[in-house]
Amino acid sequence: MTRLFNDPNDFVSDMSRGFALASSRWVRAVNGGVVRSTAAVEPTVSLVVGGGSGHFPAFSGLVGPGLAHGTAMGNVFASPSTKQIMSVARACDQGRGVLFSYGNYAGDVLNFDQAQEQLRAEGIDARTVVVTDDIFSAPSGEIEKRRGIAGDLVVFKVAGAAAEAGLDIAEVERLASSANDHTRSIGVAFSGCTLPGADEPLFTVPDGQMAIGLGIHGEPGIDEVPLPSAIQLAELLVSRLLAEAPDQSKRVVPILNGLGTVKYEELYLLYGLIDPLLRTAGYELVDPEVGEFCTSFDMAGLSLTLLWLDDELEPLWNAPCSSAAFTRGELGTAHVPTGLAGQELPQEQVNTAAPAAASAASQQLGREASAAFTRIAAVLDDAAGELGRLDSVAGDGDHGIGMQRGSKAAARAAADATAAGHGAEAVLASAGEAWADVGGGTSGAIWGRIIGTLAAGFAGDSRPTPTSMAAAIDAAVDKVRMFGGVEVGEKTLLDALVPFATEFSRTVSSSGDDSSPLVLARATTCAAHAATQAAQSTADLVAMRGRARSHGDRSVGTPDPGAISLAMIASAIAEQFTSDTPLPTPTERKAARS
Structure with a gap:
């Protein structure tokens, strides 16, 4: 359990500030993360890594010469937002391209891919190598679907060394991909981890049992077995990894990684059993690593990673590097300070130009939208605990926190835009950007897109008609399908969004009337009801997307938290429209019945 914090919502920012101050020899703070506090004399490809916080030394502890140039740091177990990633990437770019690398989790993929698109649009050569070393998270025929765990260290180290050697971005990308292809990991846990401020762990392991195939975000293991002895555990780890050997090389780097509360003495005891098993199997062991390289807060667990070496990878793995958490050898190239140690780099210049003047009608609609965001934030704040519980069944348990943070940020941004006299389109656009930035993760990225798409339906000076609103909602559905790569039936928020859009239209x-406010109120209410029913029905589905995908069967019987939160939002909007709509006159009621 995490005991040291002030406000749990400020945990990451408070921690990041302390890390930058204590590690100023290697890093300095920027918006969204940290970057190197030194630079090579000659420009190189820039390696930008990142992911959720809670995994130190991944990711911030691996920034420094010979390793990453910067890391984007999301909330605990939540991916950084696109805005955070862009801030770090721009601070790192030296004109030779940016390589992104991170573990293969849905939120990270969505946000890093969006950042990659934006960098390319700016003329920067941006590429990505996703880490997929976790053998338990997908079958060998679907390696591209596997998660990244402690194999992050291998890929970052090889890519960082290749960049340090002055290679171009195509070569750095190729070698990082090769490192990923030659790396396999397996993890186990004896107990779950607890988020800052939470009273209960994200999952529990029954007494006398051990979970196999866990993720590093508090996801439960894919299987549970009786608690083995140390030698039985060593045999399990080694046999499972050797069965997945990527090639015939007999030179391997073993990395035994503690996930949080397994003590170093226990790790060394276990390594003493792993080493002879690998040698007996005919392997030559190269510079074994034992310690903490990719943790999961206070999880009692560990993982074993094997890197199969070849003639290209071995010198890169052995090359010198220096960071707050991983250092080896002496750097042969000079690095110069980029500024005052511990000082934050200047913030990105933000376009603060005033938006176009909004009409009185558009400003009024903006105020109504702001009120709706305030209502949504209140609903999600109350539901955060239950949404987290639903998410912890097969995911990492942070959905409630992410929705809570994102909706509150959206409500604040909408209120600020309203106070500045902005119209409805600008109010929604500001709210969507804030939700994506602060909410982070998959849900933050998707809700940012949904709200941003809906904003276009509020352009102009007049109040949108129900028909135009239906078109905007349909456009949001298309955007989620394209952006998230999801379809109905895969147990995501789309399973509630599509019924909402269909019933609204x-x-x-x-109705036959495109002008009465009653039509909009009725359509929203009916659509919210359809979304609620559809969200509850996702309990019958097997999860096929996101972190829950690896625990698909376990998700059956529990509705999808993303679909449930969408239904809550839909109901809050319906209540807002209903409360803002005057009661119909007898004549209007008669017309509606006819």
């Missing part, structure tokens, strides 16, 4: 079309 059906109600509007059947």
